[in-house]
Amino acid sequence: MMRFPSILARNAKLCVNTKQIQMAALSTAPEMIKVEKVGEKKNVALIKLNRPKALNALCDQLMSELSDALRSLDLDTSVGAIVITGSERAFAAGADIKEMTDNEFASTFSGRFLENWTTVSEVKKPVIAAVNGFALGGGNEIAMMCDIIYAGEKARFGQPEIKIGTIPGAGGTQRWVRAAGKSFAMEVCLTGDQVTAQEAKERGIVSKVFPVDQVVGEAVKLGEKIADQSPLIVQMAKEAVNKAYELTLQEGLHFERRLFHATFATKDRKEGMTAFAEKRKPQWESK
Numbered sequence: 001m002m003r004f005p006s007i008l009a010r011n012a013k014l015c016v017n018t019k020q021i022q023m024a025a026l027s028t029a030p031e032m033i034k035v036e037k038v039g040e041k042k043n044v045a046l047i048k049l050n051r052p053k054a055l056n057a058l059c060d061q062l063m064s065e066l067s068d069a070l071r072s073l074d075l076d077t078s079v080g081a082i083v084i085t086g087s088e089r090a091f092a093a094g095a096d097i098k099e100m101t102d103n104e105f106a107s108t109f110s111g112r113f114l115e116n117w118t119t120v121s122e123v124k125k126p127v128i129a130a131v132n133g134f135a136l137g138g139g140n141e142i143a144m145m146c147d148i149i150y151a152g153e154k155a156r157f158g159q160p161e162i163k164i165g166t167i168p169g170a171g172g173t174q175r176w177v178r179a180a181g182k183s184f185a186m187e188v189c190l191t192g193d194q195v196t197a198q199e200a201k202e203r204g205i206v207s208k209v210f211p212v213d214q215v216v217g218e219a220v221k222l223g224e225k226i227a228d229q230s231p232l233i234v235q236m237a238k239e240a241v242n243k244a245y246e247l248t249l250q251e252g253l254h255f256e257r258r259l260f261h262a263t264f265a266t267k268d269r270k271e272g273m274t275a276f277a278e279k280r281k282p283q284w285e286s287k
């Protein structure tokens with residue numbers, strides 16, 4: 001089981017001397033997620049959301065553990081891609097409603113309510129969501145923060161917040177519009193209706209749909225394929241694609257061209273082209 005330094009640091013703050021800190025460190029493995037390195041070269045990190053009784057409802061502890069794991073894996077040079085999954089019944093059924101029920105405006109506005117939610121979108125390495133079952137509310141928003149979504153054929157996506165008197169708060173109103181257009185985004189956010197895996201694929205939310213028991217394996221295979229490329233250049237490509245969300249076409253084209261030029265300052269670009277000419281596999285240095 002993997003442990004993460006910032007979890008240790010957070011828990012260590014509660015202790016008063018070194019011995020206690022060491023004991024706290026030993027007892028702070030994540031409880032609501034499971035993390036392992038998978039694939040032939042063990043270069044893909046698989047994070048499994050693991051709160052089955054609550055359909056992986058995203059409570060503060062789960063989100064802190066996820067956030068710590070992602071930050072740590074982003075710095076781990078043995079990892080080339082990250083897959084996030086849940087169970088066959090639920091990727092995640094949204095933010096934990098029971099945890100939020102008594103929240104009030106002032107504390108959510110001025111406090112640090114769910115400040116860890118954006119970490120998925122801050123990771124520099126490629127992140128793939130392997131979605132089975134419910135991906136609702138914040139669960140769907142986490143999936144949409146990932147770079148690629150693979151879905152099982154029984155997956156259900158949606159923003160049911162409207163049915164509990166609130167609205168999406170982690171990107172749902174914005175990312176649905178960008179992925180599926182305003183009209184469909186309005187339907188999803190104003191009705192709370194669930195969207196099937198097939199429709200999500202037709203709308204451009206999901207890139208591929210697989211039988212339920214194959215989604216995670218396919219996502220890991222995809223992660224392995226990406227992890228075989230130069231990590232440095234993969235990071236540049238991810239950044240360039242993401243800019244398409246934020247910039248005008250002209251600004252995006254300019255950004256892409258500049259990064260393309262920048263690849264010529266890297267050893268990996270030289271190695272990639274030389275290896276092609278020499279008919280061999282490139283050896284990436286990430287320089």
Ligand SMILES: CCCCCCC/C=C/C(=O)SCCNC(=O)CCNC(=O)[C@H](O)C(C)(C)COP(=O)(O)OP(=O)(O)OC[C@H]1O[C@@H](n2cnc3c(N)ncnc32)[C@H](O)[C@@H]1OP(=O)(O)O
Nearest residue numbers: 054055057093094095096097098114117137138160169170
């Ligand atoms: C700065 C950043 C801010 C970020 C803000 C992010 C904002 C996000 C908001 C949200 O996500 S709001 C929540 C949106 N999700 C929902 O409304 C879905 C709620 N769940 C359901 O509708 C149903 O559970 C289901 C998914 C349709 C499944 O129904 P089913 O009948 O199959 O199972 P249940 O018996 O209902 O559930 C089993 C078990 O799980 C608990 N549970 C399910 N979802 C949640 C949840 N979102 N929060 C807390 N608990 C949940 C449910 O209560 C059951 O537990 P028990 O009651 O049996 O103990």
